[in-house]
Amino acid sequence: MGVDMVPVGHDLRETLESALSLWWLRPENGLALASYCLAGTDLRPTPGENAADFACGDGVNSFFKCGGRFAPEFDLFGGAVHPATSREIVSQGIDVFAHQADDYNPQIRQRPDRGYQWGTDHKPALLAKARPLGFYQHLLEADLRQPAAIPAESLDLAYCNSLYWVPDVATAFDHIVDKVRPGGRLVLDVMTDRRSALSFDALLPAMPQAWRDLMNRGRQNNNPGILSQSGWEALFGRNERVEIVGCRDIFPSAIAQIWNVGLRPLFPVLNRMADAIAAERRPDIKREWVEIFADLFEPVLRDPGALMPTGPSARLQFIIRRR
Numbered sequence: 183m184g185v186d187m188v189p190v191g192h193d194l195r196e197t198l199e200s201a202l203s204l205w206w207l208r209p210e211n212g213l214a215l216a217s218y219c220l221a222g223t224d225l226r227p228t229p230g231e232n233a234a235d236f237a238c239g240d241g242v243n244s245f246f247k248c249g250g251r252f253a254p255e256f257d258l259f260g261g262a263v264h265p266a267t268s269r270e271i272v273s274q275g276i277d278v279f280a281h282q283a284d285d286y287n288p289q290i291r292q293r294p295d296r297g298y299q300w301g302t303d304h305k306p307a308l309l310a311k312a313r314p315l316g317f318y319q320h321l322l323e324a325d326l327r328q329p330a331a332i333p334a335e336s337l338d339l340a341y342c343n344s345l346y347w348v349p350d351v352a353t354a355f356d357h358i359v360d361k362v363r364p365g366g367r368l369v370l371d372v373m374t375d376r377r378s379a380l381s382f383d384a385l386l387p388a389m390p391q392a393w394r395d396l397m398n399r400g401r402q403n404n405n406p407g408i409l410s411q412s413g414w415e416a417l418f419g420r421n422e423r424v425e426i427v428g429c430r431d432i433f434p435s436a437i438a439q440i441w442n443v444g445l446r447p448l449f450p451v452l453n454r455m456a457d458a459i460a461a462e463r464r465p466d467i468k469r470e471w472v473e474i475f476a477d478l479f480e481p482v483l484r485d486p487g488a489l490m491p492t493g494p495s496a497r498l499q500f501i502i503r504r505r
């Protein structure tokens with residue numbers, strides 16, 4: 183394989199509970215995050231390595247995947263997200279997380295051993311949220327479709343889980359390859375056409391359009407670059423400067439199906455309800471909520487194939503070496 187990856191050594195229950203605590207009002211995202219941690223490669227740079235996280239968003243997920251943990255009192259929701267209603271989110275295409283609250287303060291219980299040199303994103307509000315994590319040395323406003331202001335061939339590790347968010351994935355991929363030194367590695371988490379098949383337009387076309395919109399919540403518009411597994415292999419394989427050295431299923435079918443339903447349509451109102459809970463009652467309610475979802479999800483995470491046969495993956499992690 184040519185690349186020696188050491189697993190982070192996550193404890194399954196601890197990972198799941200911590201991910202659910204972070205994403206408590208979107209438990210399906212907590213489950214997905216736990217799956218990415220357990221099934222994915224180690225994303226921590228080794229000592230002295232220079233790493234970049236392309237399209238890092240608010241950084242909480244990469245921070246978590248590298249072993250960072252948040253205090254239970256930290257809330258990703260509440261005042262930290264846009265207070266739009268479900269209908270406004272769909273009709274205006276609002277990104278509720280690209281909302282900078284003055285008092286946004288990610289309380290940290292455990293820092294990752296090592297951080298990333300660079301984090302990039304095209305949304306300044308998300309970069310502003312990433313700053314207080316102290317996980318990225320430099321945060322750059324940059325579009326994946328343009329070369330970022332990172333020196334050429336300077337990276338030992340480039341991570342990106344958002345390539346398919348742009349239509350021209352080949353250009354975005356080439357720009358990232360340019361930044362990696364010969365012998366360095368790229369880790370790319372991509373959605374496949376199995377993800378498109380999870381759209382309720384494809385799954386349940388007989389349901390009324392308004393119903394499908396409520397369930398889809400505009401997700402499909404964000405992912406114009408999705409390819410099939412063979413499409414991704416062909417795209418990465420075409421670039422003579424790199425070779426694919428690994429590919430992992432980080433989102434088995436059973437987990438993808440649960441994620442696909444989730445609490446998405448309810449989230450705006452759940453968010454306002456949770457915000458209205460008195461501060462002294464919140465920790466107990468949140469703890470109980472997290473425990474229930476952890477009990478529900480643990481067996482699925484432990485053995486997804488027992489719930490549903492695992493077919494072609496909706497999300498793959500490609501590990502690619504720069505020649």
Ligand SMILES: C[S@@+](CC[C@H](N)C(=O)[O-])C[C@H]1O[C@@H](n2cnc3c(N)ncnc32)[C@H](O)[C@@H]1O
Nearest residue numbers: 237238239243303304305324325326344347348
């Ligand atoms: C699924 S989110 C992932 C964010 C983060 N990496 C994480 O794991 O939480 C997709 C990210 O891609 C960013 N993005 C979308 N289109 C982009 C573009 N053209 N250039 C740079 N970033 C982009 C979004 O702002 C968002 O932060």
